[in-house]
Amino acid sequence: METVALPTRERILQAAGKLFYGEGIRAVSVDAVAEKAGVTKRTLYYHFRSKDELIAAYLETRDPPNLAWFRRQYAEAEGDVAARIEAVFRALASAAGHARWKGCGFLRTSVELFNMPGHPAMRAGRAHKTRLEDWLCGLFEDAGIDSAAARDLARQVVLLIDGSFAVVLLHRDPGYMESAGRAACRLVRAALDEPRRAAP
Numbered sequence: 001m002e003t004v005a006l007p008t009r010e011r012i013l014q015a016a017g018k019l020f021y022g023e024g025i026r027a028v029s030v031d032a033v034a035e036k037a038g039v040t041k042r043t044l045y046y047h048f049r050s051k052d053e054l055i056a057a058y059l060e061t062r063d064p065p066n067l068a069w070f071r072r073q074y075a076e077a078e079g080d081v082a083a084r085i086e087a088v089f090r091a092l093a094s095a096a097g098h099a100r101w102k103g104c105g106f107l108r109t110s111v112e113l114f115n116m117p118g119h120p121a122m123r124a125g126r127a128h129k130t131r132l133e134d135w136l137c138g139l140f141e142d143a144g145i146d147s148a149a150a151r152d153l154a155r156q157v158v159l160l161i162d163g164s165f166a167v168v169l170l171h172r173d174p175g176y177m178e179s180a181g182r183a184a185c186r187l188v189r190a191a192l193d194e195p196r197r198a199a200p
Helices: 008-023 030-037 041-047 051-076 081-096 105-112 120-142 147-171 175-198
Strands: none
Touching: 008 030, 008 041, 008 051, 008 105, 030 041, 030 051, 051 081, 051 105, 051 120, 081 120, 081 147, 081 175, 105 120, 105 147, 120 147, 147 175
8 A cells, every 4th residue: 555645844743743742842853853754944934834833733733633533432332421531531541541641731841931921832721721621611511410510511621631630640650540530520420410419
């Protein structure tokens, strides 16, 4: 089967993604990305005006597949919304057990750019996390939780997701994600039970 060559821009993004995720954005030079992509530095700058723009594009490229992964894990799980949310955390724990796993690229980038809140990559990271929160909020609303409570619950679950990313990266123990999943399950189940407890 004949291999189709990637367009130059996609080849640069693919190379940048591997290097940035594997080594961090500050540790990787534009020269290293160009070399890995098999292009000249001039060609790279033709497609991306700066390293900052390339970093932002790297995160924007990660956004759709990451969100699709969460949706797929949820859709393939069984049980009610609480059980499915816990299953997502179990899937995260399984992924974190792989040698190539290096945490959340969005969070790691935000740590490196913590003093540059207006950086385009920070905006890309915030947009991704907002979309994840919105998706969770929609799930909870569809399950019958009122909008305000669903939004607060979505934020709590995002905090458990991102907190477990950080702690697992520190301890290299995916069990923390499973613990976070059990906590998320209890939070969601309590929210589902709230209308029944409030009924006269």
